[in-house]
Amino acid sequence: MSKIASHVLLGCVLLLIGLGIVMLISTGMWSAGHGGDTFFSLRRQAMWLALSVVVCVVMSRVPAVMLQRLAPWIYGFGCLLLVLCFVPGVGLTLNGSSRWISLKSAGLAAAQVQPSEFAKLSVVIGLAAWYERTGGRSREFFHGFIIPVMLVALPVGLIGSEVDLGAAALIGLAAFALMFVAGANLPALGVTIALGLGAIYAAIKFIPNRARRFTDFLDVLRDPMAHLGDSGMQQVRAMMAFANGSTSGVGLGAGQQKAMGLPYAHTDFIFPMVGEELGLVATLAVVVGYALILIFGMFIALHASTRFGRLVGVGCVVLLALQATLNIAVTTVCLPNKGLPLPFVSYGGSNLLFCLTCVGILLNLHRHGVYPEIKRAGSLPRRRVTPRA
Numbered sequence: 139m140s141k142i143a144s145h146v147l148l149g150c151v152l153l154l155i156g157l158g159i160v161m162l163i164s165t166g167m168w169s170a171g172h173g174g175d176t177f178f179s180l181r182r183q184a185m186w187l188a189l190s191v192v193v194c195v196v197m198s199r200v201p202a203v204m205l206q207r208l209a210p211w212i213y214g215f216g217c218l219l220l221v222l223c224f225v226p227g228v229g230l231t232l233n234g235s236s237r238w239i240s241l242k243s244a245g246l247a248a249a250q251v252q253p254s255e256f257a258k259l260s261v262v263i264g265l266a267a268w269y270e271r272t273g274g275r276s277r278e279f280f281h282g283f284i285i286p287v288m289l290v291a292l293p294v295g296l297i298g299s300e301v302d303l304g305a306a307a308l309i310g311l312a313a314f315a316l317m318f319v320a321g322a323n324l325p326a327l328g329v330t331i332a333l334g335l336g337a338i339y340a341a342i343k344f345i346p347n348r349a350r351r352f353t354d355f356l357d358v359l360r361d362p363m364a365h366l367g368d369s370g371m372q373q374v375r376a377m378m379a380f381a382n383g384s385t386s387g388v389g390l391g392a393g394q395q396k397a398m399g400l401p402y403a404h405t406d407f408i409f410p411m412v413g414e415e416l417g418l419v420a421t422l423a424v425v426v427g428y429a430l431i432l433i434f435g436m437f438i439a440l441h442a443s444t445r446f447g448r449l450v451g452v453g454c455v456v457l458l459a460l461q462a463t464l465n466i467a468v469t470t471v472c473l474p475n476k477g478l479p480l481p482f483v484s485y486g487g488s489n490l491l492f493c494l495t496c497v498g499i500l501l502n503l504h505r506h507g508v509y510p511e512i513k514r515a516g517s518l519p520r521r522r523v524t525p526r527a
Contacts, residue, residue: 140441140509141436144501150427154482155187157424161411162485163406164391179404179485190494197498202447202506205499209267213289216260219253220296227239236424237300253306255492257293261309262316262453264289269320270446276321285324286317302336304476308460310334315456316449372407373471375400379410380421380470387417404485406477409469424483425466434460438500441507451503454496 146302159180166179205212222239223229229248230238238250265286269276276282290313297306314334318327373504379395382388393414396403413421432455439451458481465480467473481493 139434139437140507143438146430147434147438147497147500147504150430151482151494154424154427157412157420157487158408158480158483159183160390161415161483162404162410164393164415165396165408165411172222172293182487183485183490186490189487191492194494194498195501196499197495198501198505200502202442202444202450202502205263205450206267206270206446209263211260213260213264216253216257217265217293217296219251220293220300223253223296223300229282235301236389237297237305252486252488254297254300254302254309255488257297258305258309258312258457258492259454259495260458261290261293261313262450265313265316265320266446266449266453269449270444277323279323279326281321282322283317286313286322287330298337302477304464304478307338307476308457308464308478309333311460312453312456319452320449371399372401372475373468375408376410377471378412383414383417385418387413387415387420390415393405405479406465406475406484407469408484409466409480412483428459428462431455435459435500438504438507441509442503443506443508447503447506451500454499458496459491 162180162183163177166177169200170469198527218390219239221238228239230240230526237254238252240250268286268289269282270305272278290310294306294309294313297309314327317330379393379400382394388394393411395414396411400407400410409421409424412424435455436452439448439455442451461478462481464473464476465478465484468475468478479489481489
């Protein structure tokens with residue numbers, strides 16, 4: 139399994155990226171705000187893809203020990219980028235969320251960056267470096283729980299203030315998984331779950347935007363067709379797209395819902411477009427692809443040569459798998475709308491860069507991994523060949 143782990147991982151990633159490009163061509167005509175340029179999103183995604191591939195290759199070669207040494211700076215830079223979202227003239231507010239920063243001052247007028255994508259990695263790297271530093275004190279309440287929670291609370295609080303609760307919940311869940319693998323205090327982690335659920339309840343209760351999304355979700359479950367004209371329309375049209383696609387799909391480019399006003403058909407709701415145009419077989423293939431990324435990515439992470447590498451690898455895999463799970467759950471009306479893209483498939487440069495950076499880190503860990511079967515093969519005595527007379 140160790141010989142094919144990186145090949146399966148990379149193969150699934152490439153297939154998902156290819157699917158994303160195909161679906162972006164199919165939905166590009168209906169992506170709003172680009173002056174009728176059908177290929178605007180495709181060109182932009184191609185530029186981000188080229189940059190992301192370069193970063194992926196670089197990360198596959200950067201020694202893990204260098205990431206560990208730079209961890210405090212990476213964590214601090216991630217928090218700084220989140221603060222920039224609130225700086226007038228730099229931060230951008232769209233659809234009630236202040237989760238973007240503009241690169242207009244750098245001469246890139248149309249470019250926008252989402253700092254929460256970098257913050258995901260910065261939290262994982264920062265936590266992994268801290269647990270590597272604490273060593274055997276991971277089970278202590280202060281060193282193994284209080285300080286890690288403080289490290290997570292700062293970026294999660296900033297992201298929550300941007301009204302990006304999907305990304306905040308994603309980072310919180312990934313941090314919880316990393317703390318569990320690191321051996322943090324189990325009773326304290328139980329308290330963390332309770333506090334997290336309380337925070338979600340408070341967000342739904344006191345943040346109007348999130349409260350409306352939750353009530354719309356409940357109303358959609360009760361009477362889907364009554365919400366074709368309001369804010370619950372996205373998930374209703376997603377359900378209609380899956381129903382229309384059935385098993386084999388209506389054909390690439392022939393989907394109806396993207397032309398009938400489904401918002402973000404090329405970003406957060408690209409999965410229903412796959413279901414409508416390519417059918418149930420394609421959507422199941424996408425799910426299997428993410429399952430293989432989870433299985434083989436976790437295999438690579440758990441065989442890393444250092445504790446820091448294992449924790450970073452686990453964090454990267456959990457982030458990718460959780461984001462895919464949450465996006466699919468939202469688009470299949472199992473969860474309220476959270477605004478999370480589908481990894482490798484959805485349009486979005488910042489997320490694609492984050493995802494391929496995670497892949498580069500996993501490929502690096504695989505190159506330096508410790509695999510028992512390889513050790514056993516190397517320790518077997520070589521067969522002695524006696525020359526024939």
